[in-house]
Amino acid sequence: MSNHQRLDDGMRWRIVGRLETGQSQVQICREFNLTPSIVCNLRKQFQDTGSIERKPGQGRPRATTATEDRYLSIISKRNRGATASQLSRDLYAATGTRVSRVTVSKTLHETGLFARRPAVCVPLTSTNRRVRLTWCREHRVGVWIKGRPFFSLMSPGSA
Numbered sequence: 225m226s227n228h229q230r231l232d233d234g235m236r237w238r239i240v241g242r243l244e245t246g247q248s249q250v251q252i253c254r255e256f257n258l259t260p261s262i263v264c265n266l267r268k269q270f271q272d273t274g275s276i277e278r279k280p281g282q283g284r285p286r287a288t289t290a291t292e293d294r295y296l297s298i299i300s301k302r303n304r305g306a307t308a309s310q311l312s313r314d315l316y317a318a319t320g321t322r323v324s325r326v327t328v329s330k331t332l333h334e335t336g337l338f339a340r341r342p343a344v345c346v347p348l349t350s351t352n353r354r355v356r357l358t359w360c361r362e363h364r365v366g367v368w369i370k371g372r373p374f375f376s377l378m379s380p381g382s383a
Contacts, residue, residue, distance in 0.1 A: 236266060236276040243267055287323050288315075288331060295319070296328060297335045308332075308339035 231239075235256070242252050249263045270276055288296070292315060299314055300306060306314070308325035311332075316322050323331075329339045348356070 231262070231266075233276065239263060239266055240270050240276060243270075287327050288321060292319055292321055293331050293335070296331055297337055300332055300337055300339065305340055307342055311339060 239252055239256065239258075242255075243249070243263075249260060249267070252258070252263050253260050266276065295318065296311060296315060300311055303310075308328040312323055312325050312328045315328070325339070332339050
């Protein structure tokens with residue numbers, strides 16, 4: 225995790241005001257406990273643009289729009305058992321936007337939902353199921369008392 229902190233607009237204007245009064249960058253860095261590069265970049269930005277606001281659109285654009293994000297959350301609530309891959313296919317069928325299952329998972333996570341992750345297991349064959357059932361019936365230990373199962377951890381001969 226980085227130590228990167230974003231300055232709020234009030235702090236930026238105070239720094240610009242100090243720069244315009246003639247205070248040195250080193251003094252400003254000490255006063256506000258900042259690195260020199262922050263003050264230098266802010267000074268350069270203010271001289272070039274006359275503004276202290278960040279440029280809009282920095283970073284990679286989102287793959288889905290806000291409407292598509294809402295649609296994903298709605299269909300995931302309607303079908304709780306759907307996986308992220310299924311939701312991705314549903315989104316593509318409805319809107320034509322092709323996104324990965326990871327993007328779907330991250331989008332749902334932003335809204336507090338989580339895509340179902342399918343359990344990875346080998347399905348039982350009918351032979352395996354029959355063998356397991358007979359084993360369970362042979363090893364069933366328990367006594368029925370008044371129509372309800374009663375299980376004892378003690379062996380039958382001990383008191």
